[in-house]
Amino acid sequence: MSAVRWYGPRDLRVEAVATPRPSAGEVLVRVERVGLCGSDLEEYREGPVSIPPDAIPLTLGHEVVGTVVACPGEEVAVGTRVIPDVVVGCRHCWWCDRNQEGLCPDLPVRGQQQDGGLAEYMLADARTTVVVPPAVELDVAAFAEPCAVAVRALRKAGDLTGAVVCIYGAGTVGLSVAQAALSSSAAAVVAVDPVASRRRLASDFGAIACSPDEAVTVIRDLTDGRGADVVLECAGVPQAPAAVELSRRGATIVLVGFRADRLVLPWLDVVLGERHLIGSAAHLWDEDVTAAVAMLARGTFNPRPLHTTTMPLTETPAAFQHLDQDPTVLKILIRP
Ligand SMILES: [Zn+2]
Numbered sequence: 001m002s003a004v005r006w007y008g009p010r011d012l013r014v015e016a017v018a019t020p021r022p023s024a025g026e027v028l029v030r031v032e033r034v035g036l037c038g039s040d041l042e043e044y045r046e047g048p049v050s051i052p053p054d055a056i057p058l059t060l061g062h063e064v065v066g067t068v069v070a071c072p073g074e075e076v077a078v079g080t081r082v083i084p085d086v087v088v089g090c091r092h093c094w095w096c097d098r099n100q101e102g103l104c105p106d107l108p109v110r111g112q113q114q115d116g117g118l119a120e121y122m123l124a125d126a127r128t129t130v131v132v133p134p135a136v137e138l139d140v141a142a143f144a145e146p147c148a149v150a151v152r153a154l155r156k157a158g159d160l161t162g163a164v165v166c167i168y169g170a171g172t173v174g175l176s177v178a179q180a181a182l183s184s185s186a187a188a189v190v191a192v193d194p195v196a197s198r199r200r201l202a203s204d205f206g207a208i209a210c211s212p213d214e215a216v217t218v219i220r221d222l223t224d225g226r227g228a229d230v231v232l233e234c235a236g237v238p239q240a241p242a243a244v245e246l247s248r249r250g251a252t253i254v255l256v257g258f259r260a261d262r263l264v265l266p267w268l269d270v271v272l273g274e275r276h277l278i279g280s281a282a283h284l285w286d287e288d289v290t291a292a293v294a295m296l297a298r299g300t301f302n303p304r305p306l307h308t309t310t311m312p313l314t315e316t317p318a319a320f321q322h323l324d325q326d327p328t329v330l331k332i333l334i335r336p
């Protein structure tokens with residue numbers, strides 16, 4: 001089968017590799033769509049960021065939808081369309097024993113530390129594949145993974161009733177967070193992004209959109225100068241201090257975006273302002289991915305405006321060049 005393998009920065013190769021064989025407890029999925037995400041772009045630009053040296057060359061791809069073509073244990077019927085969960089976990093640590101695979105210190109993720117879905121076929125765990133209802137279109141189902149990241153982040157933020165919610169960074173995850181927040185009983189949702197086309201999308205969804213330069217004024221005007229009740233940082237660590245600055249005393253700040261970087265935070269504002277800083281990483285299959293699929297099926301998440309284009313597997317290196325050079329590109333889906 002063909003697979004897109006990462007050899008080094010800007011060195012992706014479409015190669016012929018052996019089709020994997022599922023063992024007990026696994027399924028073989030024929031991949032139908034794979035989304036390219038910001039973390040894939042980081043690996044492309046300056047990796048290895050989270051690829052272990054002994055896993056190179058690695059098949060990227062963690063936003064996958066496909067159809068089960070083999071399942072030795074018969075847990076999932078052949079022909080079922082699924083989201084194969086990519087957060088695997090080591091299966092034997094303190095956290096994995098408690099169904100908290102996302103906190104596993106080894107955190108093997110398919111497409112990041114193990115071979116993923118930028119290929120014709122991929123392996124997944126039968127236990128954690130989430131079934132996609134037949135009525136959900138393929139190009140919609142392909143957004144389940146980033147939507148699951150948004151679901152988890154919002155859960156960490158807690159009850160949004162009456163809240164002024166600020167979303168810092170309006171990429172795929174930020175815009176998904178915005179849609180879910182807008183369908184809640186939040187008083188206002190503000191999306192902050194430097195890219196005009198992303199702000200336009202956010203305001204089409206019903207958010208108040210502004211650039212980073214305008215954010216302080218916009219949020220102060222909305223809150224009598226207090227700051228946002230909830231801030232979801234979806235841009236990455238360099239912007240995290242802005243998330244503190246935009247929040248009110250006693251606010252909740254959920255950090256979703258990240259880079260492998262150190263950062264100076266305004267500690268005094270966190271401590272004396274009793275702000276709650278919460279990290280949110282990835283998702284769990286039975287809570288977040290299941291919820292994301294249900295919200296995509298109901299239309300709470302409408303990812304169609306985020307879908308830039310679909311390209312064949314052989315053109316994946318060109319797709320990464322496109323992502324690298326054009327900040328207006330949101331989601332490219334690959335069709336193996
Ligand atoms: Zn991703």
Ligand SMILES: [Zn+2]
Nearest residue numbers: 090093096104
């Ligand atoms: Zn573990």
